[in-house]
Amino acid sequence: MSVEEDTANHGRLLGTVRSPQDVKRMSGEELDVLAAEIRDFLIAKVSRTGGHVGPNLGVVELTLAMHRVFDSPRDRLLFDTGHQAYVHKILTGRQAGFDKLRQRGGLSGYPSQAESEHDLVENSHASTALSYADGLAKAYALRGEARSVVAVVGDGALTGGMCWEALNNIATAGNPLVIVVNDNGRSYAPTIGGLADHLSSLRLNPGYERVLDTVKDALGSTPLVGRPMYEVLHAVKKGIKDAVAPQAMFEDLGIKYVGPVDGHDVAAVESALRAAKNFGGPVIVHAVTRKGYGYRPAEEDEADCLHGPSSAFDVETGALLAAPSVKWTHVFADELLAVADERPDVVGITAAMAEPTGIAKLARKYPERVYDVGIAEQHAATSAAGLALGGLHPVVAVYATFLNRAFDQVLLDVAMHKLPVTFVLDRAGITGPDGPSHYGIWDMSVFGVVPGLRIAAPRDAATLREELREAVAIDNGPTVVRFPTGAVAADLPALRRVGPVDVLAESARTDVLLVAVGSFGHLGMEVASRVAEQGYGVTVVDPRWVRPVPAELVELAASHRLVVTVEDGVRVGGVGDALAQAMRDADVRVPLKDLGVPADWHPHGTRAQILADLGLTAQDVARNVTGWISGLDNTPVRLTSTTDATAAQN
Ligand SMILES: Cc1ncc(C[n+]2csc(CCOP(=O)(O)OP(=O)(O)O)c2C)c(N)n1
Ligand SMILES: CC(=O)[C@@H](O)[C@H](O)COP(=O)(O)O
Ligand SMILES: [Mg+2]
Numbered sequence: 076m077s078v079e080e081d082t083a084n085h086g087r088l089l090g091t092v093r094s095p096q097d098v099k100r101m102s103g104e105e106l107d108v109l110a111a112e113i114r115d116f117l118i119a120k121v122s123r124t125g126g127h128v129g130p131n132l133g134v135v136e137l138t139l140a141m142h143r144v145f146d147s148p149r150d151r152l153l154f155d156t157g158h159q160a161y162v163h164k165i166l167t168g169r170q171a172g173f174d175k176l177r178q179r180g181g182l183s184g185y186p187s188q189a190e191s192e193h194d195l196v197e198n199s200h201a202s203t204a205l206s207y208a209d210g211l212a213k214a215y216a217l218r219g220e221a222r223s224v225v226a227v228v229g230d231g232a233l234t235g236g237m238c239w240e241a242l243n244n245i246a247t248a249g250n251p252l253v254i255v256v257n258d259n260g261r262s263y264a265p266t267i268g269g270l271a272d273h274l275s276s277l278r279l280n281p282g283y284e285r286v287l288d289t290v291k292d293a294l295g296s297t298p299l300v301g302r303p304m305y306e307v308l309h310a311v312k313k314g315i316k317d318a319v320a321p322q323a324m325f326e327d328l329g330i331k332y333v334g335p336v337d338g339h340d341v342a343a344v345e346s347a348l349r350a351a352k353n354f355g356g357p358v359i360v361h362a363v364t365r366k367g368y369g370y371r372p373a374e375e376d377e378a379d380c381l382h383g384p385s386s387a388f389d390v391e392t393g394a395l396l397a398a399p400s401v402k403w404t405h406v407f408a409d410e411l412l413a414v415a416d417e418r419p420d421v422v423g424i425t426a427a428m429a430e431p432t433g434i435a436k437l438a439r440k441y442p443e444r445v446y447d448v449g450i451a452e453q454h455a456a457t458s459a460a461g462l463a464l465g466g467l468h469p470v471v472a473v474y475a476t477f478l479n480r481a482f483d484q485v486l487l488d489v490a491m492h493k494l495p496v497t498f499v500l501d502r503a504g505i506t507g508p509d510g511p512s513h514y515g516i517w518d519m520s521v522f523g524v525v526p527g528l529r530i531a532a533p534r535d536a537a538t539l540r541e542e543l544r545e546a547v548a549i550d551n552g553p554t555v556v557r558f559p560t561g562a563v564a565a566d567l568p569a570l571r572r573v574g575p576v577d578v579l580a581e582s583a584r585t586d587v588l589l590v591a592v593g594s595f596g597h598l599g600m601e602v603a604s605r606v607a608e609q610g611y612g613v614t615v616v617d618p619r620w621v622r623p624v625p626a627e628l629v630e631l632a633a634s635h636r637l638v639v640t641v642e643d644g645v646r647v648g649g650v651g652d653a654l655a656q657a658m659r660d661a662d663v664r665v666p667l668k669d670l671g672v673p674a675d676w677h678p679h680g681t682r683a684q685i686l687a688d689l690g691l692t693a694q695d696v697a698r699n700v701t702g703w704i705s706g707l708d709n710t711p712v713r714l715t716s717t718t719d720a721t722a723a724q725n
Contacts, residue, residue, distance in 0.1 A: 086108070086109070086111070086112025086113075086115060086116070087112075088101070088105060088108055088109045088112055089109060089112040089113060089116055089165075089170070092109070092165070092166060092170075093168050094166075094167065094168055095142035095143075095146075095147055095166050095167065095193075098139055098142055098143055098166060099142070099143050103341070103342055106136075106139060106341045107341075109139070110135045110136055110139060110341070111369075113135050113139075113162060113165055114132055114135060114369045114370065116165065116170070116173070117131055117132060117135075117161060117162075117165075118132075118370055118390060119390070120173040120174065120176065121161070121173070121176065121384075122387060122388050122389070122390045123174075123387050124173070124174070124175070124176040124177060124178065124386075124387065125176075125177065125383075125384045125385050125386040125387055125388070125508065126161070126176050126177055126184055126383065126384070126508075127158040127159065127161065127184065127382065127383045128367070128370070128373060128381050128383075128384060129366045129367040129373045129376070129379065129380040129381040129382045129383070130158050130159040130229075130366060130382060130383075131158075131159055131160075131161040131162055132366075132367050132368050132369055132370050132373060133159070133257070133259050133338075133364045133365055133366045133367060133368050133380075134159045134162055134227070134257060134338075134364065135162050135339075135368070135369075136338060136339045136340065136341045136344060137227070137255065137257060137338050137344055137362055137364060138162035138163050138166065139162070139166070139341050140341050140344035140345040140348055141163075141225060141227075141255070141344075141348065142163075142166050143341075143345055144345055144348040144349055144352060145223050145225055145348070145352065146223075147167070147193045148191075148192045148193045149222055150222055150223035150224070150225065151195055151208075151211055151222065151223070151224050151225065152193070152195075152225050152227070153195055153196050153204045153207055153208055153211075153224070153225065153226040153227065154186060154196065154204065154226075154227050155196075155201060155202065155203065155204035155205070155226065155227060155228040155229060155232040156185075156199060156200070156201040156202075156204075156229065156232055157184075157185035157186045157196060157197065157198070157199050158184065158185065158199065158383065159227065159229070159257070160185065160186050160194075161173075161176075163186075163193065163194075164182065164190075164191070167191050167193040167194075168191070169182060169190060169191065172190075177508035177509070177510075177679055178508075178679075178680065178681075179678065179679065179680030179681070179684050179685075180680075183197075183510055183679055184199075184508060184509060184510065184679070185197055185198075185199045185509075185510065185512070195207070197512065198512045199509055199510070199512040199513055200476070200477065200480065200512055201229075201231065201232040201235050201450045202228075202232045202233075202234075202235025202236070202237040202238045202450060203237060204226040204227070204228050204232070205226055205228060205237070205238050205241030205242060205245065205254060206237055206240065206241040206244075207226070208224045208225075208226040208241070208245070208252055208254070209241050209244050209245050209248065209250075209252070211224045212224045212245070212248065212250035212251065212252040212357075213248055213250060215250075216248075216250045216251075223251065223253060223352055224250075224251070224252050224253070225252075225253040225254075225255060225348075226252070226253070226254050226255065227255045227257055228254060228255070228256060228257065229256075229257045229258075229259070229262070230256065230257070230258045230259065230260060230261070230262075230266045230270075230271055230274055231261065231262030231263075231266045231427055231449070231450055232450060233256065233270055233274075234262070234266060234267070234268050234270060234271070234427065234448075234449030234450050234451055235449070235450045235451055236451055236453060236454065242254075242325075242328055242330065243328070245330060245357045246328045246329035246330050246357060247329070248357075249329070249356050249357065250356070250357065251352075251354070251355055251356060251357070252356075252357045252358070253348065253351045253352060253358055253360060254330070254357065254358065254359045254360070255348075255359075255360050255362055256274070256334075256359055256360065256361045256362060257338065257362055257364055258274050258335070258338075258361060258362060258363050258364065259338075259363075259364045259365055259366040259380075260274075260275060260366075261366045261379070261380060261382075262427040262428075262449070262450060263378070263379040263382050263427060263428060263429075263430060263431060264378070264379065264427070264429060264430065264447075266427070266449065267427070267447045267448075267449050268449050273324060274361070277334070277335055277361060325359045329357075330356075330357045330358065330359050331351075331354055331356060331357065331358040331359065332358075332359050332361065333347045333350055333351055333358055333359065333360045333361065334347065334359070334360055334361030334362065334363075335361045335362070335363045336360065336361065336362050336363065337362075337363060338362030338363050338364035339364060339365070339368055344360075344362060347360045347362075348360060366380035366382070367380040367381055370393075372390075372391070372392055372393030373393060376393060378430055379430065381393050385508070400561075400562035400563075401536070401562060401563050402560075402561060402562055402563060403501065403536075403539065403558040403559060403560070403561070403562075403563045404431070404432065404433040404501055405433065405563070406536045406539050406540065406563050407432075407433050407472070407499060407501070407539060407543065407556075407558070408433030408434070408435075408436040408437070409436070410539065410540040410543050410544070411423065411433070411434070411436070411437055411470060411472075411499075411543065412436050412437050412440060414543065414544060414547055415437055415440075415441060415444065418468065418547065420466065420467045420468050421444075421467070421468050421469075421470060421547055422444040422445065422446070422462060422467050422468070422469050422470070423437045423438065423444060423445040423446070423469070423470050423471075423472065424445070424446050424447075424448060424455050424458065424459055424462075424469055424470070424471045424472070425445065425446070425447050425448070425455075425472055425473075426447075426448055426449065426450055426451055426452045426455050426473050426477065427447060427448075427449050427450045427451075428472075428473070428474070429445070429447055431474075431501075432472035432473065432474070432499070432501050433472065433501070434470075434472045446458070452473055452477050452478060452480055452481045453480060453481045453483075453484050455471050455473065455481065456471065456478075456481040456484035456485050456488060456489060456496070456498075457484045457488040457489075459471050459489065459494075459496045460484070460488045460489045460492060460494050460496060462496075463489070463494035463495050463496050464492070464494065468495050468496075468497065468547055468550070469496050469497070470497045470498075470499055470547065471496060471497070471498045471499065472499040472501065473498070473499075473500065473501070474500070474501055474502040474513070474515060475500035475501065475502055475503035475504070475515025475516075475517075475518045475557055476502065476506075476512065476513050476514060476515045476517070478498060478500060478518065478522075479517055479518075479521065482521055482522070485498070485522060485525060485528070485553065486525050489553045490525045490526060490527050490528050490552060490553050491526075493527055493551050493552045494552070494553060495547075495549060495550040495551070495552070495553070495554075496553045496554075497543075497546045497547050497549075497553070497554045497555070497556065498522075498553065498554070498555045498556075499543070499555075499556050499557075500515060500518055500555060500556070500557040500558070501558065501560070502515050502559065502560045503515040503516075503518060503532075503557035503558055503559055503593075503643070503644070504516060504557075504559045504560075504593075504594070504643030504644060504672075504682075505559075505643060505672065505677070505682050505685045505686055505689075506559075506560045506682060507560070507679065507680055507681045507682040507683075507684070507685060508679055508680075508681070509679065510677075510678065510679035511676040511677055511678070511679070514672075514677060515557070515559075516643070516644050516645050516672045516674075517644070517645060518530070518555065518557055518644065519532070519557070519592075519621060519622055519642065519644040519645075519648075519649050519650055520644060520645050520647060520648030520649050520652075521648075522555055522622070523621075523622035523623075523648060523649070523650075523653060524648065525553070527551075527552035527553070528552060528553045528554070528555065528622070529546075529549065529552065529553075529554050529555070529620055529622065529623070530554075530555040530556075530557065530620065530621050530622040531545065531546060531554065531555065531556045531557070531619060531620050531621070532556075532557055532558070532592050532593030532594075532618075532619070532621045532642075533556065533558055533593060533594075533619070534564060534567055534577075534591070534593055534594055534595075534596035534597075534617050534619075535563065535564045535565060535566045535567050535594075535596065536563045536564075536566060537566045537568075538577075538617070538619060539556070539558060539563070542556055542619060542620070543556050545620075557593065558593065558594065559593070559594050559643060559682070560682065561682065564594050564596065564597055565597070567579060567596045567597060567600070567617075569617070573616075573627045573630075573631065574625050574626070574627035575618065575619050575620045575625050575627070576616050576617070576618050576619065576625050576627045576628060576631070577616065577617040577619055578614065578615075578616050579591070579596060579599065579600060579615040579616060579617055580599070580600055580603045580613065580614065580615040581612075581614040581615075582603075582607065582612035582613065582614070583612060584611060584612025585612055585614060585634055585635045585636070586611040586612045586613065586635065586636050586637065586704050587606065587611060587612070587613045587614070587635060587636070587637045587638075587639060587700055587704055588613075588614050588616065588631055588632055588634075588635040588637070588638045588639070588665075589602060589603060589613050589614065589615045589616070589639050589640075589641070589700070590616055590618060590628065590638065590639070590640040590641070590650065590651075590654065591615055591616070591617055591641055592617075592618065592621055592640065592641065592642035592643065592644070592650050593617075593621070593642070593643060594643065595641050595642065595643060595691075596615075596617050598641065598691075598692070598693050598696065599615040599617075599641065600615055601693035601697070602615075602641075602693050602696045602697045602700060603615045605693065605694070605697035605701075606697050606700050606701055606704070609701045609705070611700075611701070611704050611705075613700070614631065614635065616628070616631060618650070621642075621650045622650065622653060623653065624650065624653045624654045624657050626657075628654055628657070629654070629657050629658055629661050629663055632654070632658055632663050632665050632667070633661075633663045633665065635665060636665065636666075636704065636707055637665065637666050637667075637668070637700075637703055637704050637707060638654070638658070638665055638666070638667040638668070639667070639668045639669075639670065639696075639699075639700055639703070640654055640667070640668075640669045640670065640671075641670040641671065641691065641696055642669075642670070642671045642672075643671070643672065643686075643691070644671055644672060645671060645672050645673070645674040646669055646670070646671035646672065646673060646674070647674045649669065649671050650669075650671075651667065651668075651669020651670070651671060652669060654667065654669075655667045655669065666703075666707070668699070668700075668703055670690070670691065670696060670699070671691075672689055672691070673689070677689070
């Protein structure tokens with residue numbers, strides 16, 4: 076089926092849209108039809124691939140209006156977090172790509188400069204768009220370029236501190252800049268916090284709307300009323316706005332506020348955007364939308380409005396088609412609750428992701444012991460420090476990639492004060508569909524340098540439960556427990572334990588010490604089996620606590636001919652690097668080869684695909700290990716895979 080035929084199946088009008096120009100010419104009626112066709116298209120496509128169906132159904136009219144009022148790519152349209160840019164992609168010539176959305180070689184789930192000149196911000200971390208916009212607007216002002224900058228930011232992203240740093244600067248700079256607040260009242264769950272309350276008071280205040288309509292009607296007849304009366308009525312409107320709306324917070328900041336406007340009414344949004352475009356300074360357009368709008372399974376999904384089904388789902392119900400599996404997250408959630416039953420000092424913190432991180436299970440039983448701080452990981456870390464100073468043991472559950480932005484808080488607010496805070500990092504390592512800015516590959520390197528901080532990398536459910544308990548038992552410094560996305564690995568029992576280190580396999584020959592970090596335990600076992608076929612003996616160990624590296628690892632290394640480490644994290648500064656340094660410090664002169672993820676921006680795909688691309692499979696690792704150990708027997712080392720070549724380069 077051709078793209079035209081496929082798209083046309085979702086509607087005659089959608090089939091005619093190849094660029095934003097095509098929607099500029101459409102009538103109001105056509106736009107209503109097109110919006111329905113886009114919804115049909117989104118549900119049909121994303122139900123097959125998985126993705127952010129809820130957020131994108133909520134911005135159909137908003138995005139149509141933006142592309143009608145502004146001229147992308149000359150005018151720059153930015154999408155905070157970027158998960159709600161599917162409609163933008165549909166309108167900018169990428170409908171054909173949705174069959175491979177978030178798949179290797181296919182459309183990214185976020186804006187991508189490589190895909191289109193209409194895309195700019197690729198980072199999927201929330202609360203950055205207003206800062207980009209501030210910088211862009213300053214650049215255009217300085218260069219004398221008359222180009223609009225428009226940033227869409229969700230109510231959830233607005234709970235992130237960077238947004239307020241940006242608003243402070245945007246107000247001061249006074250440059251023309253349009254901020255579209257996409258207020259659907261939700262992050263995953265309903266958005267928390269004073270700001271969300273303020274926004275909801277603005278959008279839900281019928282008195283404000285009714286009174287305003289009355290005044291507008293009066294103002295509307297202004298031509299019949301002399302100038303003085305106009306001023307009076309205008310002052311009345313402003314006074315009412317100030318009086319009725321709890322506070323014109325944004326305008327007090329120095330940023331014009333327009334709204335609230337019905338975000339599902341293209342004409343209303345267009346009108347607000349045109350006013351904002353011509354204002355000549357920074358303007359907030361407050362659009363009220365509904366997450367999942369027009370698709371009942373999303374609208375009625377109380378958990379997260381079908382925020383981001385991870386794979387194909389049933390169109391009728393919104394339920395995932397894949398059979399449920401026991402995920403790392405579930406094991407963590409259950410064990411945290413068991414710990415909390417025993418330890419009243421243990422409390423939980425989430426950054427607007429209670430369900431995705433499993434903290435919600437604790438909140439359901441102990442609501443008073445779980446804090447949702449909004450999308451505010453820096454605040455989460457230092458607030459946890461405060462909780463610890465107050466005698467509690469906080470467990471901060473975030474995706475590994477999102478803790479990056481709180482490095483300074485972990486280093487100085489938590490670790491320097493030697494505070495008992497446990498950071499549980501879900502989605503650590505290569506995740507897959509969300510691409511490079513979601514890869515949790517930095518934590519063992521970045522946080523591995525923090526004095527007094529200890530990092531655990533469990534290999535299966537049993538060690539996750541065990542290491543979580545060990546972590547919350549540590550009261551003289553921070554701990555990290557990190558595990559990957561997806562189904563939890565089958566339990567892999569140890570033969571014996573040397574200090575904190577589990578010996579998983581050993582042989583009479585001590586040719587190779589294979590340090591399999593975290594969930595790579597099973598990979599280590601398969602490598603040992605393959606290498607044994609070549610006549611070499613491999614000792615497979617799981618360090619369990621990977622940073623700082625256990626001294627027992629150095630001792631074990633000393634009794635082998637070759638050490639190989641393999642980790643689901645960047646090589647630079649990783650476990651392998653740290654072990655090599657510890658061996659140098661102990662003058663243990665055994666060659667070490669470290670395998671891991673090159674520090675780079677790796678494309679999206681499935682976790683298995685990306686790991687295979689990086690040579691992090693049992694077959695590739697075994698081939699490398701065999702080459703290296705045979706090389707020690709004076710037979711040439713054959714560079715056999717990309718990782719090998721990479722290792723040789725670094
Ligand atoms: C720093 C950071 N923390 C957490 C997330 C995970 N996340 C992705 S979207 C989202 C909710 C965003 O809510 P909002 O900004 O209101 O957008 P909506 O989905 O409602 O359109 C969260 C928490 C993220 N992308 N970035
Ligand atoms: C943008 C967003 O929501 C991300 O945090 C991501 O999509 C979550 O993906 P998973 O929860 O499926 O890992
Ligand atoms: Mg929202």
